[in-house]
Amino acid sequence: MKDGGINFISFSVGRYGVLKTFSEQDMESLLAAYLKEHPDALERMHFVMLHPFRDDDDEMSRSAREIHHVAKRMKFFQDYVARNPYDSTILINNPTPRSKLYLDFVHYVAALLGPIGSYEIFK
Numbered sequence: 001m002k003d004g005g006i007n008f009i010s011f012s013v014g015r016y017g018v019l020k021t022f023s024e025q026d027m028e029s030l031l032a033a034y035l036k037e038h039p040d041a042l043e044r045m046h047f048v049m050l051h052p053f054r055d056d057d058d059e060m061s062r063s064a065r066e067i068h069h070v071a072k073r074m075k076f077f078q079d080y081v082a083r084n085p086y087d088s089t090i091l092i093n094n095p096t097p098r099s100k101l102y103l104d105f106v107h108y109v110a111a112l113l114g115p116i117g118s119y120e121i122f123k
Contacts, residue, residue: 019107021100026076027108030101034070041066045106046113067105068098077101 019027034041045063048056071077081097095103 019104022076022080022104024108026074027105029076030067030071030074030105031109031112033074034067037070038066042109042113045109049110049113064102067102071098071101 041063044059048054048059048063077097080101084097086096087094
């Protein structure tokens with residue numbers, strides 16, 4: 001975020017590891033909306049974690065599309081995009097808001113799922 005010309009990068013360090021862009025509350029609300037729309041999403045993400053050497057590109061792409069589709073309707077993401085317009089002319093080290101959201105969300109869900117083989121989320 002920009003404040004007076006200085007770039008601040010906020011880190012939320014807690015149970016969910018390091019969230020570089022969005023807060024735990026943002027990720028929690030996104031997860032709730034995502035699971036409401038796609039109830040099998042956690043099982044799919046957990047499967048990818050349990051089988052890291054399989055060709056899971058289709059599953060990961062599907063999850064990324066679904067997450068973005070849900071997030072586009074959420075106020076916190078709309079506000080972030082409005083405050084931080086993406087400059088496509090910067091080609092190096094310039095992740096899109098969509099990429100930042102996906103990375104934070106994956107870290108959040110991975111921390112919730114716990115070590116491979118455990119499952120901390122209860123429906």
